Amino acid sequence: MMLKRYIHFIIIIMLLFTASNVKADMHDVENIYPSIYFEADNLLYEDDGKNIKAIGNAKLFYKSYIVEASEITYFQDIDQVIANGNVTMSDKGKVKITAEKITLSDELKNGFLEGANMILADGSKIRADKANINLTKSSTFTGASYTFCEKCIEDDECPYTWEFQSDEVIHDELNKKIIFKNVKFNVLDKTLLSLPKFSYPDFTVKRQSGFLMPSYSYSNFYGHAIKTPYIYILDDSSDLTVSPFITTKQGPLFDFEYRKKTENGGDIYFNPNFIYQADPSSVAPGNEKLRASIKTHGVMPINSNFEWGWDATFASDETYMRKYSLDGRTKYNSNIYIEGLKGQNYLNIAAINYKNLLNETETPQATLLPRIDHQYNFNLPNLKNLSFENNIVNVQRTSGDEQIRLTSEIKWDERYISDNGIIIEPIVSLRADHFRTYDESENEFTNFSRVTPNLSTSISWPFFENTSLGKQIFEPKLAFGYVGNEKTFTDLQNEDAQTFNFNSLNLYEMDRSLGFDRIDGGSKLSLGVNYSLQDSIGGLFNASVGQSYHINGLNSLDSDQWSGTDNYHSDIVGSISYNLNDAIMLDYKTRYDNSSSDNAINEFNLEMHDLNNYSFGVNYTDIKAEANWLNSGLNANDHVALSELSGFLEFGLTHDWSIISSGTFNLESDSFVNNQIGLRYDDECLAFDISYRENLFSDRDIEKDRSILLNFELKTAAEDLKN
DSSP states (O other): OHHHHHHHHHHHHHHHHHHHHHHHHHHHHHHHSTTEEEEOSEEEEETTTTEEEEEEEEEEEETTEEEEEEEEEEETTTTEEEEEEEEEEEETTTEEEEEEEEEEETTTTEEEEEEEEEEETTSOEEEEEEEEEETTSEEEEEEEEEEOBGGGSSOTTOOOSEEEEEEEEEEETTTTEEEEEEEEEEETTEEEEEEEEEEEEOTTOSOOOEEOOOEEEEETTTEEEEEOOEEEEEETTEEEEEEEEEETTTEEEEEEEEEEEOTTSOEEEEEEEEEEOSSOOTTOSSOSSEEEEEEEEEEEEOSSSEEEEEEEEEESSSSHHHHTTSOOOSEEEEEEEEEEEETTEEEEEEEEEEEEOSSOOOSOOOEEEEEEEEEEEOOBTTBOSEEEEEEEEEEEOSSSOEEEEEEEEEEEEOOEEOTTOOEEEEEEEEEEEEEEEEETTTTEEEEEEEEEEEEEEEEEOOEEEEOSSEEEEEEEEEEEEEEOOOOOOTTOOOSSOOOOOOOTTSTTOSOOOSSSSOOOOEEEEEEEEEEEEEETTSEEEEEEEEEEEEEESOOTTTTOGGGSOSSSBOOEEEEEEEEETTTEEEEEEEEEETTTTEEEEEEEEEEEEETTTEEEEEEEEEEOGGGOGGGTTSOGGGOOOEEEEEEEEEEESSSSEEEEEEEEEETTTTEEEEEEEEEEEEOSSEEEEEEEEEEOOOBTTBOOEEEEEEEEEEOBHHHHHHO
16 A cells, blocks of 8 residues: 555656656747747657657748648758648738648748649739749749639639639739739630730739720721720829720720829819721711810819819710710710808809700700809707708800899798607798899890799608518508799790609609799699508518699699699509519509590519529600600690610520620610620629620711620729729
């Protein structure tokens, strides 16, 4: 018994001694390697502790570097690390390297890799047979391929739809470049381009001069064309992009874009372009040879509440920008403004010039000099929602009638909810207008003033119910009120309220005029019902129907049959919509004319989306001639109907390939307005589509045109960072 106790005592002493020696050894290691830490299943010290070998799930931590491998050996005398088997090395998330074997030295900054993959912070990935790396100067990869597909950052099995293959890839850390020697650009395993040398800025460079992605197109008018943009970085806050658009029939079009960001947060954009046509059209407006345009806009902060800016477009003729697909607008305006917002108070002072680009006879386009919009909210403690609004417009023309209008309105509105859920929304306002018009035919000025009160309210009583179908809301609603009779005279010009679209959205408004020059006066009563259902599968259904009655007073739209409110009772308006998680979207609006017992307006929209298989949309518009608001101001004999069918379809053939098509068909003329069909490829790294397009619209030198379009996109993380 004494012997057993003695043996136990000796064993305890030996264990304590061993533990104290282990602690000392670890302390000595920490003194020798103060910033290197290891983790592994087994940790061995060789050559009297000079070398450390980590075996099994080995990890080495040094400063910002982390090395993981099946086995890691550190040789202290030569400051070298050798990692074998499924090696991964990362540096603060900036660079990630994987290889079968890595030999590192000089505090892990230099090394040799076999079977290397290198992922940069932007997702750029370099694969190579072998590599010599220097993470502070330059790394060279031999037998390398390079891609920067965002989806492939973490997935080694991700398909590489496109890549650069090169005999040698150099990542120049000092000059922030990735340099390729004897490079091939491959797409879907096919070589599209070969170059002896090519360079690209690395992920640390946010802006650098160089060529951007070129584009190709074909047109009956200008033939084959290629655009090759080049961006030149002027300084840290500005750049210039030069985009020669070389055409085979008309010669080169030169397009320039200048961008600058000011020190106080402002933006400046300037875009001039021009072409000297080699084979002009004899029906082109303006100069048949030299054609040009300028677009510019900018915003310049004044202080925390005010800014000034401009948005202007000028063209040598009306069809130039559309002819070369520089800008598809048929009308534009140029303006300069000063704008301020403080709390709920707002001020905008602008000068605006309108320009029509279509070949049609109409009143000469106007210049507003100035146009002033102002709103002041009093925010009184006992009288909330009281506002004072002003609008001043001076309409000028190079020839034709002119007009100055000053409008001021004081307005109060409120929303009350009773204990039993009835919603009451009263409106009280008083508006004053003063006009000074110039009649060119009479060569005389006329002054005219009017004061218009608005006393109205809307009342609704929503009922909520949970059913097996979902959550339902049934809401009867009525609105009634009085708007002063519209006072007018023959010289009064209607500049801003020529169109009027009566529908379920403005059914309950007492003054439905879209502008200031006209007033929808008289006493009215509007009745309707709104219904909504939030179903159990996540869809939202809305429906409404209603009608308006002109009780008494002057009906300002009495003679305008197209308005839908020209009688004692209006047309019946209704709408239906349904949205199921944006996968199914349906919208239908209608206007039923009692006098003709027919739907005067039908507008139907349907979109269906299955991102993996198809995307489909169709729009049907049918507006009778007597209901078309575009006929405003026209003689009854000149009224036209609008009946069109348009849509788009993208149908997946495989996971990556799909057919795309779109078009608009005029049901009145039984002909296409435009159509397009093409083929699209879209995977994790690459997207491109090629399509054939017909534009059958004509306007002077813009004739029916057939085009081939090619769009190409490399899906890069660098692009995402830039955006």
